[in-house]
Amino acid sequence: MEIRVCIGSSCHLRGSYEVIEKLKKLVADNALEGKVNLAASFCLGKCGTGVTVTCDGEFWEGVTPETVEAIFAEKVLHTK
Numbered sequence: 001m002e003i004r005v006c007i008g009s010s011c012h013l014r015g016s017y018e019v020i021e022k023l024k025k026l027v028a029d030n031a032l033e034g035k036v037n038l039a040a041s042f043c044l045g046k047c048g049t050g051v052t053v054t055c056d057g058e059f060w061e062g063v064t065p066e067t068v069e070a071i072f073a074e075k076v077l078h079t080k
């Protein structure tokens with residue numbers, strides 16, 4: 001599974017760095033290092049609804065440092 005977090009300027013201003021840090025911790029806490037590849041991405045073209053994240057090509061729009069944990073639980077942990 002590949003999760004890419006947009007670090008374009010609009011998403012950066014909305015907290016993409018913090019979203020990446022939280023995702024790193026969630027991956028480590030759930031022992032998913034071998035299964036989830038976390039990467040940064042340039043602008044994904046949905047700047048108006050960032051932070052934009054893609055997971056195997058599926059868009060997660062409007063992710064924030066506050067909501068990333070719940071989204072990760074729903075999209076990753078519940079589909080393992």
Ligand code: FES
Pocket residue numbers: 006007008009010011012042043044045046047048050051052
């Ligand atoms: S800056 Fe993130 S989608 Fe454009």
